[in-house]
Amino acid sequence: MRRLAGLLAAFALLCGAAPVLAQDESLTVFAAASMKNALDEVDAAYTARSGIRIVASYAASSALAKQIEQGAPADVFVSADTDWMDYAIAKKTINEPTRVNLLGNSIVLIAPKESKLDKVAIGPGFDLSKLAGDGRIATGDVKAVPSGKYARAALEKLGAWQAAEPKFAMAENVRAALTLVARGEAPLGIVYATDAKVEPGVKIVGAFPADSHPAIIYPVAATATARPQAAEYLAFLRSPAAKAIFEKYGFSFLIRPTS
Known part of the structure; x- marks a missing residue:
């Protein structure tokens, strides 16, 4: 009986763990259309390191800011200018302390x-x-x-x-x-x-x-409804690995990279 109870407990433990293992961990990133090639490569590198899949949606920053305002489920917003990030912050759809002016362009x-x-x-x-x-x-x-x-x-x-x-x-x-x-x-x-x-x-x-023209700045931030994993993703965007990819595509990196 003791052996049977042990087997049943082990089985229950495995069954309980199964949904966690099967869970599809992902983050949704809304990013300016000009980011696509560079950010796709950055996201692939992040997924390889973390196991978290990135679902990226690319469009004009104006369209994305308004979609987030209307309740679209996004964890991270990358804008091609500061105006639309400011707009999103004013609408209280962005977690403002997470904002970083990450990239530059011409x-x-x-x-x-x-x-x-x-x-x-x-x-x-x-x-x-x-x-x-x-x-x-x-x-x-x-x-x-x-x-x-x-x-x-x-x-x-x-x-x-x-x-x-x-x-x-x-x-x-x-x-x-x-x-x-x-x-x-x-x-x-x-x-x-x-x-x-x-x-x-x-x-x-x-x-x-x-x-x-005004300086071309790409700010990035977590949304107000972002999942906790967004913090790690934002940290990766500031890393030397991400910096190397962004610079390969011609972006300038505006901050000191963090490990």
């Missing part, structure tokens, strides 16, 4: 790979409208999407916005704008340097001066 003028256009000097008096000719200029929606907001700010400062505005094709996010240029549907586009780097169908023909 914006560039791109053309299809086969374009004859090359080496455009971007500065005061720069005539983007003339360069576009009868074609369109692709970028994110200048009223909401960070890439578009940065593009408009730069063009306004350089005195090129008013003439070029009618020629803009506003995309729902920066990757959609990138695709328009890669397919030759727009002869010019304004995207992040990191986007141009991962798309073989385009080439960079000019770089916008850093002082022509």
